[in-house]
Amino acid sequence: xxxxxxxxxxxxxxxxxxxxxxxxxxxxxxxxxxxxxxxxxxxxxxxxxxxxxxxxxxxxxxxxxxxxxxxxxxxxxxxxxxxxxxxxxxxxxxxxxxxxxxxxxxxxxxxxxxxxxxxxxxxxxxxxxxxxxxxxxxxxxxxxxxxxxxxxxxxxxxxxxxxxxxxxxxxxxxxxxxxxxxxxxxxxxxxxxxxxxxxxxxxxxxxxxxxxxxxxxxxxxxxxxxxxxxxxxxxxxxxxxxxxxxxxxxxxxxxxxxxxxxxxxxxxxxxxxxxxxxxxxxxxxxxxxxxxxxxxxxxxxxxxxxxxxxxxxxxxxxxxxxxxxxxxxxxxxxxxxxxxxxxxxxxxxxxxxxxxxxxxxxxxxxxxxxxxxxxxxxxxxxxxxxxxxxxxxxxxxxxxxxxxxxxxxxxxxxxxxxxxxxxxxxxxxxxxxxxxxxxxxxxxxxxxxxxxxxxxxxxxxxxxxxxxxxxxxxxxxxxxxxxxxxxxxxxxxxxxxxxxxxxxxxxxxxxxxxxxxxxxxxxxxxxxxxxxxxxxxxxxxxxxxxxxxxxxxxxxxxxxxxxxxxxxxxxxxxxxxxxxxxxxxxxxxxxxxxxxxxxxxxxxxxxxxxxxxxxxxxxxxxxxxxxxxxxxxxxx
RNA sequence: GCCGAUGUAGCUCAGCUGGCAGAGCAGCUGAUUUGUAAUCAGCAGGUCAUCCGUUCGAAUCGGAUCAUCGGCUCCA
Numbered sequence: 281x282x283x284x285x286x287x288x289x290x291x292x293x294x295x296x297x298x299x300x301x302x303x304x305x306x307x308x309x310x311x312x313x314x315x316x317x318x319x320x321x322x323x324x325x326x327x328x329x330x331x332x333x334x335x336x337x338x339x340x341x342x343x344x345x346x347x348x349x350x351x352x353x354x355x356x357x358x359x360x361x362x363x364x365x366x367x368x369x370x371x372x373x374x375x376x377x378x379x380x381x382x383x384x385x386x387x388x389x390x391x392x393x394x395x396x397x398x399x400x401x402x403x404x405x406x407x408x409x410x411x412x413x414x415x416x417x418x419x420x421x422x423x424x425x426x427x428x429x430x431x432x433x434x435x436x437x438x439x440x441x442x443x444x445x446x447x448x449x450x451x452x453x454x455x456x457x458x459x460x461x462x463x464x465x466x467x468x469x470x471x472x473x474x475x476x477x478x479x480x481x482x483x484x485x486x487x488x489x490x491x492x493x494x495x496x497x498x499x500x501x502x503x504x505x506x507x508x509x510x511x512x513x514x515x516x517x518x519x520x521x522x523x524x525x526x527x528x529x530x531x532x533x534x535x536x537x538x539x540x541x542x543x544x545x546x547x548x549x550x551x552x553x554x555x556x557x558x559x560x561x562x563x564x565x566x567x568x569x570x571x572x573x574x575x576x577x578x579x580x581x582x583x584x585x586x587x588x589x590x591x592x593x594x595x596x597x598x599x600x601x602x603x604x605x606x607x608x609x610x611x612x613x614x615x616x617x618x619x620x621x622x623x624x625x626x627x628x629x630x631x632x633x634x635x636x637x638x639x640x641x642x643x644x645x646x647x648x649x650x651x652x653x654x655x656x657x658x659x660x661x662x663x664x665x666x667x668x669x670x671x672x673x674x675x676x677x678x679x680x681x682x683x684x685x686x687x688x689x690x691x692x693x694x695x696x697x698x699x700x701x702x703x704x705x706x707x708x709x710x711x712x713x714x715x716x717x718x719x720x721x722x723x724x725x726x727x728x729x730x731x732x733x734x735x736x737x738x739x740x741x742x743x744x745x746x747x748x749x750x751x752x753x754x755x756x757x758x759x760x761x762x763x764x765x766x767x768x769x770x771x772x773x774x775x776x777x778x779x780x781x782x783x784x785x786x787x788x789x790x791x792x793x794x795x796x797x798x799x800x801x802x803x804x805x806x807x808x809x810x811x812x813x814x815x816x817x818x819x820x821x822x823x824x825x826x827x828x829x830x831x832x833x834x835x836x837x838x839x840x841x842x843x844x845x846x847x848x849x850x851x852x853x854x855x856x857x858x859x860x861x862x863x864x865x866x867x868x869x870x871x872x873x874x875x876x877x878x879x880x881x882x883x884x885x886x887x888x889x890x891x892x893x894x895x896x897x898x899x900x901x902x903x904x905x906x907x908x909x910x911x912x913x914x915x916x
Numbered sequence: 917g918c919c920g921a922u923g924u925a926g927c928u929c930a931g932c933u934g935g936c937a938g939a940g941c942a943g944c945u946g947a948u949u950u951g952u953a954a955u956c957a958g959c960a961g962g963u964c965a966u967c968c969g970u971u972c973g974a975a976u977c978g979g980a981u982c983a984u985c986g987g988c989u990c991c992a
Contacts, residue, residue, distance in 0.1 A: 464992095
């Protein structure tokens, strides 16, 4: 018997007897890998573990720890779920069941709608199937044979899928009595799945097209260890605990009302937070050479025709009439900013002109997508429009990148960058787009920032760089965006006077950093779980007298704190100190000052820090110094 | 917008097969004067989302509307 050699990922080779499978290779590398192996990659193609290797094959063994491995694992779990559903509800028709970023789903066409109780039964059945430890068998057949099989099974969606497959040969996977059209690969047997959970059921259109039939989609997730599933479920719980919609109400920051769906109401404490945020934003923009403007919310239709919004953005806009004339409520700030630019003649010496605007825009979002402060119908963009000469593009983009970096770091966020290119409904020529896209790319390369490219995801007037920031539990949020625009200056006939006294066309750059103030506040709430750093806290200090006779002392402290613009509240409620402390902790106030007979005699306060406890007695003046330092430095 | 679930006091929730609307927390009043995450007692609080219907009788059953939540991008 001759041996074969296969080449591993690191270039090393191992010897195997002829006829050896991927699984044999995994075992040979290490018994542990053999145990953990899910599937493998042979010469770049994903294969099942029972794939027979040949001499000089390049192989890689996949385990759950790789994203490819996870995907296969999730996909196999979706097949098990489909089998369970078919066993319980034979009338259900199978659509598709892929792995997704965070788990898997399977779409079914079935008359009844799945209930939470059904989920429990399906999970039960899945456990049974896993216990049966059925092998996943790969079957290769001709397309015609496959058609016959699924015709007999009356699986019309599978037949439809078959129609779209070009290859003559297709693969089927079978475990037990369950057979599915599938490219594979799969885990060797159902017993491989160690921990799973069905998460939710939702409607979804066949092939994502609303003209097609609505199917029922069941979502789930699986892991190769019970503890990892528990971790995942804990993270879901943690996200729920941080939900800004609940915290926003509990901490009296904002509210939502039926009378204005998608239009958030900011309460006094929410406004404190908002004003701090906006003031900080203004300071940083002034430092970076921006001026600030404010443009009207309602503007004449003619402006929106000219800007292209009428043609490209109408579905998302609100309209009104004034004196029989059509007006639109602005969905973006740029046309207003352009009118300001056009008010005067500009010299090349003025450029770049950086015009910032905290602009309130309204957009008609579908009712089903509204979500707290994250997805609303009116929001304040921290917008800016930079008018510049073409040779200033690079520097300006880099300037915006720097400012963005500074702002995000202040809140403790890390981030990643994505570049979006020309979309289908774009205005302007390919050359202009190419030039604009290249400028953005060059700035990123020069700044040594890694980025992902999203083809066709740009705005209709230009390509863009998006900043996605990452919160403390690992979720990412799209906030900042830089969009280069050669088209608006053209449409509005913008110009500046160059050195030689001739008119020249400026380039425009649209950008936001926080994105939407409302949304950013939502992100801050979730990131800090409502426990804001001192500089952002609506109430920074809570004054807690031990007994009623110490209230006057508290009022004096209050006066002192006010002198330094420290935001404090005095708790005058007739309660034991434990209850007052509890209340302040639940309100997530960063500092509590507690004072009774001992403190009043010596001008002291007992300091308690949120989440940490008693820090001991110090002079009030000392406390003020310390907290002012913390506020000034924006300590996290 | 579409599919599904949900909607009872400010909040969290109970209320069975139709028969007088309930609790805890929060609020108010009083007692207590408290030493680092809940003192005790009393009071008040409701168009059971809205409308229409079935019924002797509807929070409960049916329909419509509104809102909220989850999903509708991931393609064998």
